[in-house]
Amino acid sequence: MAGPRPLRSRTLATWLALLGGSFGLHRFYLYGMADRWAWLRGPPALVGAFGLWRMRQYGSEDRLGSVLVLLLGAVIAVAMLEAIVYGLTPSERWNARFGAGAAPGRFAWLAISGAAVALALGATVTMATIAFAAQRYFEWHAPG
Secondary structure: OOOOOOOOOHHHHHHHHHHHHHHOHHHHHHHOOOOHHHHOOHHHHHHHHHHHHHHHHHOOOOHHHHHHHHHHHHHHHHHHHHHHHHHHOOHHHHHHHHOOOOOOOOOHHHHHHHHHHHHHHHHHHHHHHHHHHHHHHHHHOOOO
8 A cells, every 4th residue: 555645845846847848847847757758758849859959050951950849949948848837836726746845935936937938938948849840841952
């Protein structure tokens, strides 16, 4: 029989999603090392980073790098969305799900500021990924 789950901090989960969400650090923190979704984060992030490396190495016309780097953008965007959700989750709901780790008073601004940073970064990464994908699509399908 499993013992009681330890309390989890909303602020720490938000900042882990912001800083290491592409590799699932926030999910390891919240759900433990057996969380499958956390383990599935690393490979696409590494493949996307490889695409970024290829583009830097071989130039922006590298087709493989151009396709692979889109994975990195998608993984970062998903991690930023999770950071926003964690940071803006009401304390009562967080405490019901993860224990009394969300202080309604003193440190709530840390979680909310993490959500604000994630919103700015996530919006930037999402728009850049969409714009880059559209640009590549039209360049590769242009007549001539």
